[in-house]
Amino acid sequence: MEIDSARVESSVWIGNKRYRALLSGWYFSWTEIDKRNREKKTISVPVSEVIGVKEGRVEIQTQKKVEDTDLDFTLFYVKRNSRGNGHGLSWSLGRTQFCCPSRGVRDQWITQLRTTLKTHSPSRPHRLLVFINPFGGKKMGKQIFHSLVAPLFELAGISSHVVVTERANQARDYILKKDLTGFDGVICVGGDGMFSELLHGMIGRTQQDAGVSEHDPTVMLQPCDLHIGIIPAGSTDCVCFATVGINDPVTSTLHIIIGDSQPLDVCSVHYQNTLVRYSVSMVGYGFYGDVLAESERHRWMGPLRYDYSGFMVYLCNRSYPGIVQYLPADSHISSPRDKTRCLSGCRVCSESKERLFPHFDSSSSLYSTSQCNSELEGEWVTIEGRFKCVSLTCMSSSCPRSPNGLSPSAHLADGTADLIMVRETNPLGFLTFLHRHTNKQDQFDLPFVEVHRVKAVRFSLPPGAIEEDEEEYEEEADREIQTSAERELEDPEKLCSGNIAGHSHQHLAGWKEKGSETSRLKGQGFVCGPCCTKPRLVSVWNCDGEILPHREISCRVHGQLVRLFARGIENSTMQ
Ligand SMILES: Nc1ncnc2c1ncn2[C@@H]1O[C@H](COP(=O)(O)OP(=O)(O)OP(=O)(O)O)[C@@H](O)[C@H]1O
Ligand SMILES: CCCCCCCCCCCCC/C=C/[C@@H](O)[C@H](CO)NC(=O)CCCCC
């Protein structure tokens, strides 16, 4: 074995083939040597992607030695699979068993590899706080963690404190209140709702510790120290999909183990001077708000509830009046229609760091919060009209349903969000818009769609809209309750409850009745079908899958406020 400060080299065997193993700089590689001493294929693994080095021949799942010999060691590392179910590549655990010429050489390899791993990967986590939602998505959270994630953490020498949640918001409250000393990151096993709990916990805790008021809409929030990891086990898994390129628990676990870091923009949503929520994915009014409200009634359907509700709300063909004001971002840097994609190592995002944190003190890792906030400077633009939907997204919001997302060219960490406004249009037009989310066609290339890259947004309703809507709706609900009570006497099974757009009311599941108000309005092509009889004036806001209790809100993007154990989407040519 040859060892000098820059490289370690020796012969090794894999099966019955001879190889030359070499550890040099950032890479460990092994090259097959044929019988005539000619070099053949080389496999090269960056040390930063080594998961573990074990003595002997070790199996992946059981981590048991199958055959104890003094000459062997097993290397575990990240292996990229040809194509996953998503946009990015799926990762799996690669394993190669090396046989060395002597025990001394074997021990040297293990020591050298482990030492290099330590020095080359200082940001790897050692201790993690893990929250499992046992009821998220297909209710597989616990099983996913114990069968796929925990064995990999053990292999990598990561210890974890696991909390299986017993109620909503338990994870958020834990992070807000408990001692987090000693943890290098916080992990959720669940969907976007679970991620949102960690996001609120982490941001809230960081501001609490820094003495910053989250309710002040103009304040510069303190970025969070602890990384967040997502093991996807939910219905949509939008945040995982958009930051990793795929929703696969093993891929995400490997990103966590190697300590990948992906900063993420966060949008704060305020109602007057009160913080309502944070969002990283979508703040959407109109169609997406209605879909969410409708889907809450069909939770029992599991992940399918969104497809069902999407279809029902589409049939309603609603549009809503509103006044949208936005603060444009610098159009010289990027635009939502520039046809670029934010990929791993994105230039736009890395160049944004200096602009976002001009007062960052790298010696203390502290961000000055007293700076004047130039991010809020600029001319506001006002747009008034009737909209099918108004959506704001800090990132592409790609998910399995829409692999390119709500805004395919949005950036994960550039301090901006994309504002998409879809004006009132006919049902076919809106279907075309929706359908383009599922293929490569440009959903913004339609005359009734507008998209802008922005730093902040304000939404308000025309004067009196809420009151008028409520009056109309009360009347309608009364009429419906009366009619349905009559109908119930005939056929009690047809009665069901509904809360489209956040208002609880009773309505009829069967709406084929003749001569009623419903069919009269439908005959005029005025409304909808299954869920209401009159056009509504107000919808609700969907904020990363949560219904907001306010309509008139203001949103502001906080660039790179949190960091995930991820690296953005790896291009398939990036092997
Ligand atoms: N033990 C629990 N019991 C009930 N609700 C919980 C529990 N733990 C977490 N929750 C809540 O369940 C909600 C949904 O969880 P999660 O995001 O994991 O699953 P999901 O099926 O993907 O849902 P969605 O994608 O619609 O938000 C979260 O908002 C979370 O606050
Ligand atoms: C004719 C074919 C029509 C197909 C239409 C597909 C359009 C899909 C667009 C993709 C939108 C993803 C927006 C992401 C929202 C998440 O932050 C949020 C939390 O998980 N999910 C929902 O609100 C759940 C509600 C999502 C509504 C789709």
Ligand SMILES: [Ca+2]
């Ligand atoms: Ca962004």
